[in-house]
Amino acid sequence: MTEIAGDASVADRDVPAATLLAWDGSVRNLIRHRRQAVHTAWLDYLRRELPTTRIQPQMITDLSVRLLDELETALDKDPAGALQPTLRNLLSAISARFVERGMTPSQTATFVFSLKHVLSDMAPDDPAGRQTVHKVIDAMGLFSMDAFIQRREQIIAAQGQELLELSVPVVPLWEGILSLPIIGTLDSSRAQAITEKLLTEIARTNSRFAMLDISGVPAVDTQTAQHLAKTVAAARLMGAECVITGIRPAIAQVMVTLGIDISGIETYFSLAEGLRYCFGKLGLSVRA
Amino acid sequence: MGAPSILSVDQFLLVTLHQELNDTDVEPLQTEVGARVVATGARGVVLDLSGVAVIDSYTGRAIAGLVQATGLLGAQTIVAGMRPEVAITLVELGMTLPGIPTARDVNLGFAALRERTGPRL
Numbered sequence: 158m159t160e161i162a163g164d165a166s167v168a169d170r171d172v173p174a175a176t177l178l179a180w181d182g183s184v185r186n187l188i189r190h191r192r193q194a195v196h197t198a199w200l201d202y203l204r205r206e207l208p209t210t211r212i213q214p215q216m217i218t219d220l221s222v223r224l225l226d227e228l229e230t231a232l233d234k235d236p237a238g239a240l241q242p243t244l245r246n247l248l249s250a251i252s253a254r255f256v257e258r259g260m261t262p263s264q265t266a267t268f269v270f271s272l273k274h275v276l277s278d279m280a281p282d283d284p285a286g287r288q289t290v291h292k293v294i295d296a297m298g299l300f301s302m303d304a305f306i307q308r309r310e311q312i313i314a315a316q317g318q319e320l321l322e323l324s325v326p327v328v329p330l331w332e333g334i335l336s337l338p339i340i341g342t343l344d345s346s347r348a349q350a351i352t353e354k355l356l357t358e359i360a361r362t363n364s365r366f367a368m369l370d371i372s373g374v375p376a377v378d379t380q381t382a383q384h385l386a387k388t389v390a391a392a393r394l395m396g397a398e399c400v401i402t403g404i405r406p407a408i409a410q411v412m413v414t415l416g417i418d419i420s421g422i423e424t425y426f427s428l429a430e431g432l433r434y435c436f437g438k439l440g441l442s443v444r445a
Numbered sequence: 446m447g448a449p450s451i452l453s454v455d456q457f458l459l460v461t462l463h464q465e466l467n468d469t470d471v472e473p474l475q476t477e478v479g480a481r482v483v484a485t486g487a488r489g490v491v492l493d494l495s496g497v498a499v500i501d502s503y504t505g506r507a508i509a510g511l512v513q514a515t516g517l518l519g520a521q522t523i524v525a526g527m528r529p530e531v532a533i534t535l536v537e538l539g540m541t542l543p544g545i546p547t548a549r550d551v552n553l554g555f556a557a558l559r560e561r562t563g564p565r566l
Contacts, residue, residue: 394524
């Protein structure tokens with residue numbers, strides 16, 4: 158993603174006074190020779206149509222200047238062709254900025270498409286030129302929309318990943334004893350994340366016991382029980398014993414009704430009792 | 446890397462696998478382990494899988510078979526040091542190796558063997 162930096166100052170674009178009277182009415186030369194006027198008109202339009210406190214006026218000013226630069230280059234090089242890489246980069250960066258500041262898709266589109274209205278108003282006698290520039294701006298607007306959606310999806314995916322990470326804390330409780338409080342429902346992807354995290358921690362800390370606490374799991378169905386059973390079996394292959402704590406009476410009844418068999422696995426309601434079991438196995442006891 | 450290695454440690458054997466087993470490895474390994482158990486009077490075997498990064502169902506079955514055959518000769522086998530990816534793969538393949546004791550690492554494996562087999566009379 159391109160960073161938007163640098164000083165695209167509008168003053169650089171001012172042309173000598175001699176040509177100030179020489180505009181031929183074309184859109185092309187409007188942009189080339191009347192840049193300041195176009196920019197001012199565009200900013201006025203944006204202030205009316207795109208009122209927002211989410212983006213600073215200075216950023217709007219900077220972005221619009223850069224876009225005018227790129228539009229001029231596009232009209233010079235190949236107005237009918239595909240958007241140039243530098244223009245695409247700029248549009249991607251603009252869309253990304255807008256997404257990150259909480260702007261809506263239509264606001265992003267308005268930002269780009271509004272330039273059409275400004276140029277049309279200012280160059281009423283050049284229908285051919287207007288048509289050409291409209292095609293370019295249309296392509297720019299559509300590209301911006303795609304870039305907007307892409308950036309938003311990236312952010313959502315990253316947040317989902319982070320949520321998954323946060324929801325699987327594995328805490329060393331004692332030397333050789335890990336604690337894994339499971340909060341929320343246990344679907345396949347979470348179960349996989351939990352299993353991977355737990356096994357990695359078992360290897361890393363060389364732990365012999367893992368206490369899986371399910372008091373934060375609202376319901377246990379057959380699938381959840383299967384996930385748990387797989388996790389316990391994998392941990393056992395690595396030489397670590399899993400103890401399940403936090404089983405409530407209601408959950409216990411459901412498991413019996415469903416015929417879920419987790420015999421062979423130590424289970425407790427109380428975390429303390431589960432801990433006592435692990436201590437016992439390690440030859441440890443708690444003294445007053 | 447390559448072929449499994451067999452080492453005598455106290456009154457036990459340490460069998461180290463370096464990679465998955467294929468069908469040319471399995472029979473020689475079983476034969477060699479059996480011979481060494483008998484020759485040394487070993488009462489236990491630690492099967493070290495800490496160097497195995499990838500496993501398939503063939504190797505899983507070979508391990509189970511090795512443990513069973515060695516058990517018939519009077520030596521208890523403990524599987525030690527399995528890696529997370531290998532453990533997950535075996536469980537997904539439905540091979541939980543029931544009845545085969547496991548240990549976090551080779552040291553714990555030997556400690557467990559000493560506990561199980563007791564002092565030499």
